[in-house]
Amino acid sequence: MTEPVWTWAALAGLGAFHGINPAMGWLFAVALGLQEKRAGAVFAALAPLGLGHALSVAIVALALALLTPLVQPDILNIGAAFLLVGLGFWRLTARHRARVGMRVGFGGLTLWSFLMATGHGAGAMLLPVLLRMKMGEAGHGAAQHHGGHLPHADDLETALLAVGVHTAAMLAVAGAVAFAVFRWVGVAFLRRGWINLDLIWAGALILAGLGSVAARL
Amino acid sequence: MPNWKPDPTFYPSPRMAMQAPAEKLGYVAIFNVAGAKPDAMGVVDLDPKSSSYGSLVGRTEMPNTGDELHHFSWNACSSALCPYAPHPHVERRYLVVPGIRSSRIHILDVKADPHQPKLVKVIEPGDLAKRAGYSRPHTLHCGPEGIYGSALGAPNGEGPGGIFLMDHDDFGVLGQWEMDRGPQHLAYDFAWHLGHDTQITSEWGTPNMIENGVVPELLLGGKYGHALHVWDLRRRKHVQAIDLGAEHQMVLELRQARDPTKTYGFVGVVVSTKDLSGSVWLWHKEKNGSYAVRKVIEIPAEPAEPDQLPPLLKGFKAVPPIITDINLSLDDRFLYVSCWATGELRQYDVRDPLKPKHVGSVHIGGIVRRTPHPKSGKVNGGPQMVELSRDGRRIYFTNSLYRAWDEQFYPEGIKGWMVKVDVDPKGGMKLDPDFFLETAAGERPHQIRLQGGDSSSDTYCYP
Numbered sequence: 040m041t042e043p044v045w046t047w048a049a050l051a052g053l054g055a056f057h058g059i060n061p062a063m064g065w066l067f068a069v070a071l072g073l074q075e076k077r078a079g080a081v082f083a084a085l086a087p088l089g090l091g092h093a094l095s096v097a098i099v100a101l102a103l104a105l106l107t108p109l110v111q112p113d114i115l116n117i118g119a120a121f122l123l124v125g126l127g128f129w130r131l132t133a134r135h136r137a138r139v140g141m142r143v144g145f146g147g148l149t150l151w152s153f154l155m156a157t158g159h160g161a162g163a164m165l166l167p168v169l170l171r172m173k174m175g176e177a178g179h180g181a182a183q184h185h186g187g188h189l190p191h192a193d194d195l196e197t198a199l200l201a202v203g204v205h206t207a208a209m210l211a212v213a214g215a216v217a218f219a220v221f222r223w224v225g226v227a228f229l230r231r232g233w234i235n236l237d238l239i240w241a242g243a244l245i246l247a248g249l250g251s252v253a254a255r256l
Numbered sequence: 257m258p259n260w261k262p263d264p265t266f267y268p269s270p271r272m273a274m275q276a277p278a279e280k281l282g283y284v285a286i287f288n289v290a291g292a293k294p295d296a297m298g299v300v301d302l303d304p305k306s307s308s309y310g311s312l313v314g315r316t317e318m319p320n321t322g323d324e325l326h327h328f329s330w331n332a333c334s335s336a337l338c339p340y341a342p343h344p345h346v347e348r349r350y351l352v353v354p355g356i357r358s359s360r361i362h363i364l365d366v367k368a369d370p371h372q373p374k375l376v377k378v379i380e381p382g383d384l385a386k387r388a389g390y391s392r393p394h395t396l397h398c399g400p401e402g403i404y405g406s407a408l409g410a411p412n413g414e415g416p417g418g419i420f421l422m423d424h425d426d427f428g429v430l431g432q433w434e435m436d437r438g439p440q441h442l443a444y445d446f447a448w449h450l451g452h453d454t455q456i457t458s459e460w461g462t463p464n465m466i467e468n469g470v471v472p473e474l475l476l477g478g479k480y481g482h483a484l485h486v487w488d489l490r491r492r493k494h495v496q497a498i499d500l501g502a503e504h505q506m507v508l509e510l511r512q513a514r515d516p517t518k519t520y521g522f523v524g525v526v527v528s529t530k531d532l533s534g535s536v537w538l539w540h541k542e543k544n545g546s547y548a549v550r551k552v553i554e555i556p557a558e559p560a561e562p563d564q565l566p567p568l569l570k571g572f573k574a575v576p577p578i579i580t581d582i583n584l585s586l587d588d589r590f591l592y593v594s595c596w597a598t599g600e601l602r603q604y605d606v607r608d609p610l611k612p613k614h615v616g617s618v619h620i621g622g623i624v625r626r627t628p629h630p631k632s633g634k635v636n637g638g639p640q641m642v643e644l645s646r647d648g649r650r651i652y653f654t655n656s657l658y659r660a661w662d663e664q665f666y667p668e669g670i671k672g673w674m675v676k677v678d679v680d681p682k683g684g685m686k687l688d689p690d691f692f693l694e695t696a697a698g699e700r701p702h703q704i705r706l707q708g709g710d711s712s713s714d715t716y717c718y719p
Contacts, residue, residue: 067339073718074451074517134425136401139340140453140490141516141717151340226268226718229337235260235345 042172042197049168050201054208056243057092057161058216060236063209064088064152065217066229072221074141081221085214087145091152092161093206099162100198103169104190112170116255119166123248126160130241133158160244167251169201262344265708266334268718270514270586273334276646279706280306281313281370283351284674285325286699289659294318295325297353297364298701299371300674300693302652310676310691314371318362319378323355324659327703329396330713331363331403331424338400338450338717346424350376351705352403354393357467357659359384359411361393363427370707377427385411387429388420392463395445397715402430406443406457413464417443419457438494442481444508448489450717451516455487456539456547458507458523469660472568476529478502484510484523484539486547498549500537503530507537511584511591511712513609517719520609522552522591524579532557532572534579536593538609553612555579558598560624568664575623578665580657581641585648586711590615590683592642596657597665599625599638601677603685615683620675621655623665629675630689637662637670643704644711651677651685656700672700 057063068088072081106115139151156162220228267273282300299314318325331350336343351364351373359381364373384390390407397404403422409415418440419433434440442459449456459481460466465474474480482504486496500507504525512521519541527534536553557574569575577595584591584606591612593602599622604612618639619627626634637655644651654674656662662670672695676688695701705713 061339062342066342070339070717076517134423136341141338141340141451142453142490143340227272229268229344230262230264230266230272233262233337233344235258237343237345238258238260 046168046172047204050165050205051208053165053168054205055212057156057205058209058212060240061233062155062159062236063092063161063213064155065213065220067148067151068213068217069221069226070141072217073226078218078221081217082214084148085210085217087148088152088213089206089210091149091154092156092209093202094149095153095156096162096165096205097199097202099165100169100202101195103166104194104198107194108190113255116170116251119163119170120248120252122163123160123166123244123251126163127241127244127248130159130237130244133237159240164244164247165201165205167247169198170251172197172201258345259347260345262337263332263346263348265348266337266344267714268334268337268716270716273646273709273714273716274586274648276708278647278650279645279708279710281707282643282652283328283366283373283705283707284654285328285353285702286672286695287324287326287659287702288321289669289698289700291322291324291357293698294321295323295355296699297325297351297373298695299373302706310693312693314373316364316373316375318355319375320358320360322358323360324357325353325702326356326658327395328353328705329403330398330705330709331427333398333709334714334716335398335400335450341401348709350427352396352422352427354396354405356392356394356408359391359393361427379427379429381411384420384429388432390418390420390432392417393420394443397446397448398424398713399448399715400450400717403427404433404446406446408443408460408466409462409464413462413467415441415462417441417462419443419446433492434494435492436494438485439497440485440494444481445510447510447512447521448715449512449516449519449521450715451719452519452541453489454519455489456510456512456521457485457487458510459483460506460508466658467660469664470568475505475527478505478529480505481507483507484547484549496547498539498547500525500549503528504535505529508580509582511582513588514584514586514716515588515719516716518588522582522584522606522609524582524593526579527576532574532576534577534595536579536582536591536612540609550610552610553593553604555593555595555602558624564624566623566665566667569623583642583644583711585644586646587648590648590679592644592651594639594642594653596638596640598622599627601639601642601651601653603679603683605683616685618677618685618687620687629673629687629692631692632673635671635673636666636668637673641703643706645706646709646711648711649679649681651679652704652706653677654701654704656702659700662700670700674701674704
């Protein structure tokens with residue numbers, strides 16, 4: 040773990056940003072609690088919500104760890120920038136398809152969370168931070184020594200750790216918001232407090248894309 | 257452009273929606289009886305403080321003739337807050353208005369001037385037929401991820417009828433909803449228990465069975481709809497058919513418990529061929545997971561002299577109540593039942609849904625009674641499409657059923673009107689003596705929707 044502290048803080052911060060978005064699951068947890076009239080249902084929902092989110096983000100992090108030894112950093116950055124800006128504009132016009140209903144089990148909720156995170160580009164939003172982590176450098180060293188293009192074990196470990204830190208922060212915030220709304224605040228709060236995070240989210244994706252280019256200039 | 261905050265007319269739960277401010281405007285579908293002039297969406301002033309209270313203050317005509325505007329819905333409503341498809345920043349802004357005769361679907365924008373809805377799009381019958389295989393769109397509801405509509409049949413006028421989906425952003429017809437319809441063939445209304453991913457549908461008849469009037473042989477032969485269907489809302493799969501018995505003809509309006517954690521609801525049955533009574537049935541989920549029904553209200557026919565009756569009923573020497581619409585308050589406390597032919601609107605306390613208590617009645621019109629309104633002489637038609645304000649304090653209703661059937665019950669031709677009833681929160685109701693809206697000669701009103709939502713426009717995901 041030789042990554043700079045700010046990268047971990049940024050991953051956790053993005054986790055908090057994802058956690059606060061009702062579309063990432065805290066609202067679903069509240070609804071399940073209200074439907075079953077018990078707080079236990081709120082907490083039971085957190086594990087599948089976290090798992091689905093982690094799986095979605097892990098695909099991006101692992102893909103990056105695999106690509107790092109193979110692709111020039113500049114190309115990776117530009118590719119990430121295009122992906123992020125494209126996702127951002129797509130999110131502005133995205134539709135709202137329901138793939139599950141209110142009667143969801145562990146698998147259904149995991150799938151829902153995975154699809155929501157993937158559809159929102161949750162993992163892609165981490166790219167500017169992941170690209171600043173040093174995991175690529177070890178990989179390049181190994182490639183030179185062994186003449187191959189295999190990802191370094193340390194890089195995979197770092198990628199998974201990044202997913203873990205991000206998801207833990209996401210779950211902590213989502214869980215706290217869900218329980219507070221379930222127990223004290225009440226869903227009437229949705230009428231006033233549910234600002235359009237989809238717009239902020241789309242803006243964040245576009246900014247992250249632009250930032251990822253700017254940092255290389 | 258999407259909103260920054262949720263549309264203020266969206267409420268997470270039905271109880272919260274009861275706190276909504278009183279409606280100031282209503283929208284009422286008005287059709288031209290002869291089909292010679294276009295139908296229209298009428299805008300009614302519902303603000304008692306206004307000088308034009310109880311009168312039409314706006315009107316938007318359709319681009320064609322012969323549509324027969326009937327039921328309609330909002331593009332989006334409180335179900336946009338549902339947790340599995342959250343998108344509460346859309347606007348409740350468009351009325352989706354089908355013609356049941358033409359199968360044309362009109363989109364009206366009420367944002368710029370709520371008094372003067374603007375026609376922004378027309379979906380032609382060919383689109384509905386090509387994409388969904390359906391025709392004669394009837395009931396529409398704004399759902400969690402789009403607009404759902406029921407259709408009475410196929411373009412050739414036969415069955416099956418069923419449900420189609422529309423996109424709530426661009427109003428394109430997305431296709432047929434059913435993946436597996438099982439034995440379901442007839443269609444009419446549909447209702448959701450969103451907390452249980454369950455849909456209930458009801459049965460009227462195919463277009464060929466209704467468009468030339470009620471067919472006595474079909475009715476007496478028990479051929480109109482007499483069953484409910486239970487569906488898995490997510491898998492779009494038929495799971496259970498519940499037959500009420502062939503003598504219970506036309507199982508129409510469905511009103512599910514407003515609380516989404518509950519698994520019961522009420523359905524009105526137009527007429528029994530055994531004794532001409534009308535009835536309301538309760539559907540409810542049993543411990544083993546399947547649904548059961550039970551008759552909880554029966555309203556008997558009223559004896560009458562043959563010379564007081566239209567040819568269709570002369571032989572029976574009685575007026576059947578003809579239960580054509582029901583409505584349920586957002587606190588699941590009061591059920592309203594329209595008896596169109598006897599000219600009575602009944603109020604039942606249904607806090608115990610198994611044992612409804614009759615707590616109020618309003619009489620107006622009716623085949624025999626012709627009960628006048630305080631502002632009119634004797635009137636015809638009777639309580640039909642009934643809409644209830646979100647707070648449960650005001651009821652509005654109109655008097656036309658369906659063009660081809662109106663003449664069979666009221667052969668002299670129904671003169672269209674809309675009235676208002678004030679509800680005592682403890683039970684009981686009375687006609688508002690100042691509210692009597694007559695439609696122009698040659699026009700009749702049908703469904704009413706209230707600005708910002710009403711008791712049957714929205715479905716909720718939170719208790």
